[in-house]
Amino acid sequence: MLRRLGWYARRLAVMERGEIRHRIHEQIARRAARRENGGWVQFAMPGARPVPxxxxxxxxxxxxxxxxxxxxxxxxxxxxxxxxxxxxxxxxxxxxxxxxxxxxxxxxxxxxxxxxxxxxxxxxxxxxxxxxxxxxxxxxxxxxxxxxxxxxxxxxxxxxxxxxxxxxxxxxxxxxxxxxxxxxxxxxxxxxxxxxxxxxxxxxxxxxxxxxxxxxxxxxxxxxxxxxxxxxxxxxxxxxxxxxxxxxxxxxxxxxxxxxxxxxxxxxxxxxxxxxxxxxxxxxxxxxxxxxxxxxxxxxxxxxxxxxxxxxxxxxxxxxxxxxxxxxxxxxxxxxxxxxxxxxxxxxxxxxxxxxxxxxxxxxxxxxxxxxxxxxxxxxxxxxxxxxxxxxxxFAAPPPGPAPSDGTTTFPQGGYTIRRGDIAGRRVHFTFDHGPLGFGALAAHGHADALSVWLSLDGRPVLVDAGTYLYHSEGENRRRFRVTAVHNTLTISGASQSEPSGPFNWMPRRARARLEKGADSVPLDVSGSHDGYRKRFGVIHRRDIAETAYGFDITDRLTGATPDGEVEIVFLLAPDLVVTAHDGRVTARRDGRAEITLAAPEGACVEIIRGDDISGRGFHSPGFGVLEEAATVLFRAPANAMRWRSSIVLNPVT
CATH class of the missing domain: 1.50.10.100 (Chondroitin AC/alginate lyase)
Structure with a gap:
């Protein structure tokens, strides 16, 4: 009962006055419908049939x-x-x-x-x-x-x-x-x-x-x-x-x-x-x-x-x-x-x-x-x-079209920058999120993933999202797959940029992301920020991504107050990758061949998590109801350093 009342209270918190009136009328109509049980005969149309x-x-x-x-x-x-x-x-x-x-x-x-x-x-x-x-x-x-x-x-x-x-x-x-x-x-x-x-x-x-x-x-x-x-x-x-x-x-x-x-x-x-x-x-x-x-x-x-x-x-x-x-x-x-x-x-x-x-x-x-x-x-x-x-x-779909042009495409309203092309001899598809949480007051299907990145090489996923897993039957896992900690971005002391208030709801204070710098340019040079940590920690998180001859440099910065605690910079690797760490560098291999190397910020600790039921990290859900173990790479450092640079190094095919 308390869960139900809490859900309704949080739902009401994001409703405007017109919606509250609508919901009252809706409940009256539903109450009337509860008493109805006339069967299909009440919708009978003698002599009718659906038209092809x-x-x-x-x-x-x-x-x-x-x-x-x-x-x-x-x-x-x-x-x-x-x-x-x-x-x-x-x-x-x-x-x-x-x-x-x-x-x-x-x-x-x-x-x-x-x-x-x-x-x-x-x-x-x-x-x-x-x-x-x-x-x-x-x-x-x-x-x-x-x-x-x-x-x-x-x-x-x-x-x-x-x-x-x-x-x-x-x-x-x-x-x-x-x-x-x-x-x-x-x-x-x-x-x-x-x-x-x-x-x-x-x-x-x-x-x-x-x-x-x-x-x-x-x-x-x-x-x-x-x-x-x-x-x-x-x-x-x-x-x-x-x-x-x-x-x-x-x-x-x-x-x-x-x-x-x-x-x-x-x-x-x-x-x-x-x-x-x-x-x-x-x-x-x-x-x-x-x-x-x-x-x-x-x-x-x-x-x-x-x-x-x-x-x-x-x-x-x-x-x-x-x-x-x-x-x-x-x-x-x-x-x-x-x-x-x-x-x-x-x-x-x-x-x-x-x-x-x-x-x-x-x-x-x-x-x-x-x-x-x-x-x-x-x-x-x-x-x-x-x-x-x-x-x-x-729909009379036409034959396949030409391959899309290489380059950088930025969607300023939708909030994504996508780089497609050749880097270090690899075919790269790289996505950077600087967009809103989701649609409307509920943002029902968005995740707290501002400033996250995704990467595929030669048409195969390398840096991936945790996925969805389930909707209603796994309450805590539903939350875990939506919060910031399982996405390829930065967290402070385990906090989420935006906090879920139900399977398809969010608390009113939500991260607002924006594109700070970017253009449809090659090489990629883009920056975004979000304010999801301002209320709790007094800081804005900014992420700068610069393309290099070998991959991408990612610089994370906090501006504002100097927070206590730790930051964690997260990268979730595709489940079929074998991931190892040595001297501040993490290498991901597929079929025995190195795909990428992740270089940790100076002074950061490196941790690889696989299948942790407590934190929810180390999992990837490629489809509804499917859960696979994967490697989550954490670069952990004191939050008061305020600036960290990680690198994604692409390994050429030899």
Missing amino acids: LPLFAPLLTGDLSAPVAAQLAIAAEAFRSGKLRLLNRDWPQTILDGAGSVAPEVWTLDPVSGTSWPGADVSAFDIDFRFEGGHRDVKYVAEANRLHFLAAPAIHARHTEDATLAHAVLGSLFSWMRANPPGRGVNWYSGIEAGYRLASLASIVTALDPWIDGAAGEKLASFVAAHGTWLARFPSLFSSANNHLVAEAMGLVLAARLLPDHPHATGWLTQGRGHLDGRTCALFHEDGVGQEQSPAYAAFTLEMLLIGFAAIGADAPSPAARERLGKAAAALNAFLDDEGHVPLIGDDDQSRVLLAHGSAEPRYAASICAATAGFLQRPELAPAIRDPHWRDIV
Whole structure:
């Protein structure tokens, strides 16, 4: 109870007056919804059926490329065999019933604990997953209930004219409806999940239209009507108006297009379109960087926007939103290294709207850049390398573009400087963070990583982020993976620049970072600062980065009062690197070959930490729910020295 009250108090602390009024009205509406249990019949539309969407029609005409056809076949075979793997986790048993469709009990199953979340006997608003006593992460059950794993088998069924597979997929939708009546159970707790389901349903019913008879059509129409009504009734506004509102807007547009004769279709379309246009400019800085300060979330948000705008049709988006989409794709391209991967910055829960097979898609951001290039008909935005995916067909993605130009790119509003090119005979992709904590009052998916650095060499990660790991089920680990101590920057006496106040909240006093000096120049010469230590220690942290012939010199300075205690300058190395220290120098080797050497500041102590459960250091999470041991290098020195210089020395390939 105390945890719950504390969470609400901290949440209220960042709300403006208008949001407080909105939350009061929202709670009144939720209280009314708790008493409702009318089932699907209250959304029945006799004689109606969802309309196949032109958005997905290109998937059904002509031959598929061999890689995409194989992708769909693998997904179909996994479904037929009853196997489900999402978020790096295998569901513990066959998911199918005797008829070959997903069994109803699967929809509430937590695959980690093997227990079930509350279902149809409980209102969605009576399930407080944030303070769930069983230490389960609701993200897992939510992922399966997005229904996106059914889309690829449905498309495969259409191409192979496999009626048995088609009916098994349709049966799975009806199984979901039996287990999840409107407003009941864990799977109605969040609008983002409802928006996702409508995207999945839209692709499925378009693919399986030949097998949808009148009775099936009426059932699916009630599915769409219930979801559209729910999304319009409970929008994520004010401090919640991040990617959640984009998903809801996408869902409203899809509901309107799937059921154009529904009495509220015009209102859904108007509401959804307004939010899509508005959120495009709100969630991406003027320079194109995602305001949630996470390349993964930028890609995920772009995918939802593309689906929503494509469903609206030829006159969408607005000119301002169209321009911002182009800038967003260009910025995301800049984060891609030579192998088409983005660094893990901020949260990454591996969310994808259009799913191929499983959640793993290492070049997801590159695929979304290509999709945006196709949607905008701007082939110059296509990345140089990406993996084939059926979304390429949906958005008419152009062929791979040229390799990005070498040089330095600075995003002044988004707060990143990226250096790409050759240094010491190595292909370098180096990122420096001098940007804000995250989006809006919550900054829900940002990390306290101001002035951090990331590095890949020859397309392979070297200096990495700790990652995300889990959301709700690991309270202390959720905090540890967000605070400054696990990021590649400087800490004072273990303090974090910004302090979390919940899984997706921060205390009001937050670090404000800024670019002090920098230009799109080669060699790199950039400086940034933040004030996250001013309140507690009376200092500003400034970091200067200068490119050298052999790598980078990093100078950290504190200005202001002379603090007590120690500073720690942190570098987290990729898990596959073997890390050793000798005489103030740390060498990281991969496959027996030295990749980089880190030179400690004069007089600093050197420590290497691996897998420390107490501090949370020495871990890297490459994907949701995955934890790997890695080497955290600490350079520790007295804080009153006020200035320290470290060096990153790149080892040439011999």
